[in-house]
Amino acid sequence: MKHIARKRFGQHFLSDGGIIDAIVREIAPQPGDAMVEIGPGLAALTQPLVERLGRLTVIELDRDLAQRLRGHGQLDVIESDVLRVDFAELAAKLVVPPATALRVVGNLPYNISTPILFHLLSFAHLIADQHFMLQKEVIDRMVAHPSTSDYSRLSVMLQWRYTMANVLFVPPESFEPPPRVDSAVVRMVPLAVPPKVDAARLGEIVQVAFSQRRKIMRHTLGKWLEAHGFSGGFDVQRRAEEVPVAEYVALAQAVPP
Numbered sequence: 087m088k089h090i091a092r093k094r095f096g097q098h099f100l101s102d103g104g105i106i107d108a109i110v111r112e113i114a115p116q117p118g119d120a121m122v123e124i125g126p127g128l129a130a131l132t133q134p135l136v137e138r139l140g141r142l143t144v145i146e147l148d149r150d151l152a153q154r155l156r157g158h159g160q161l162d163v164i165e166s167d168v169l170r171v172d173f174a175e176l177a178a179k180l181v182v183p184p185a186t187a188l189r190v191v192g193n194l195p196y197n198i199s200t201p202i203l204f205h206l207l208s209f210a211h212l213i214a215d216q217h218f219m220l221q222k223e224v225i226d227r228m229v230a231h232p233s234t235s236d237y238s239r240l241s242v243m244l245q246w247r248y249t250m251a252n253v254l255f256v257p258p259e260s261f262e263p264p265p266r267v268d269s270a271v272v273r274m275v276p277l278a279v280p281p282k283v284d285a286a287r288l289g290e291i292v293q294v295a296f297s298q299r300r301k302i303m304r305h306t307l308g309k310w311l312e313a314h315g316f317s318g319g320f321d322v323q324r325r326a327e328e329v330p331v332a333e334y335v336a337l338a339q340a341v342p343p
Contacts, residue, residue: 098193098263098264098265099261099262100127100219100260101262102156102261103306106130106131107134110131110135114190115189116138116139118146118189119185120138120180120182120185120189121139121182121188122142122176122190123143123190124190124192124193124218124312125146125147125168125194126144126161126342128154129155129207131191131193132155134193135191135259141160143161143163143176143180145171150166152165168202173212176312177209177261179280186214188214189214189215189216190217191218192216192218194198194220196224199221201222203218203228203240205320207244207285210247211276213276214275215275216248217274219269220270220271221269225270228250228272229245229252229272230253233331234327235327238299239292239293239296241289242331243288244308245331247280248274250275251272252270252272253272255268255269255273256268256269257269281322281335283338288334289292291334291338295307296326299325299326301325302324303322303325308322316340320337
């Protein structure tokens with residue numbers, strides 16, 4: 087029976103063989119990799135991956151799709167909302183030599199892609215790399231440079247922890263049903279030696295800074311810093327989008343606890 091895409095799950099199934107091959111080349115799966123796929127759907131990407139890996143763990147929320155996937159002898163199926171999955175437990179179970187860390191891939195549901203990225207952020211130390219299909223406009227924000235229109239809270243909160251690159255453009259007609267937006271594939275590699283910073287404090291600072299992104303930060307982050315007893319030399323006569331990631335990190339390190 088044909089599976090009907092469910093809007094509430096944000097389902098758009100990859101169907102272009104050429105695009106699938108290109109994604110697999112970018113991922114470059116190797117036998118023995120400890121790989122997890124989020125949202126395998128109808129297994130368009132899953133099958134070529136598992137052929138190269140030998141075994142693959144998949145996370146699927148849709149009950150009907152999870153049941154189908156269980157019929158595949160080389161897949162370990164976790165039927166769950168990915169936001170509830172403990173990737174530390176998965177790493178403890180899956181990462182055995184020659185693997186040294188998890189590899190995470192997936193065509194992420196566009197309606198919850200940002201929460202998934204932030205969920206994985208706390209497990210970055212256990213992950214070798216991530217390759218995700220996302221809305222192109224989201225990836226544009228992820229990889230954006232300061233003083234550009236796409237530079238945002240998302241840019242800062244991911245760039246402090248990962249190096250990232252847009253590696254493949256994917257047009258709407260590559261999916262069934264086609265989404266109303268362009269898509270792309272992003273490669274995310276956790277920094278081997280990330281800065282020592284309180285991620286929650288950094289997140290709070292960045293959220294306040296970008297709360298009125300078109301205005302100078304004097305009346306937003308400036309007041310927050312004053313309330314938190316910071317008397318350093320951070321220039322709040324700028325817009326949030328003008329401040330490089332490293333400056334946000336340094337500020338989070340300098341603000342009193």
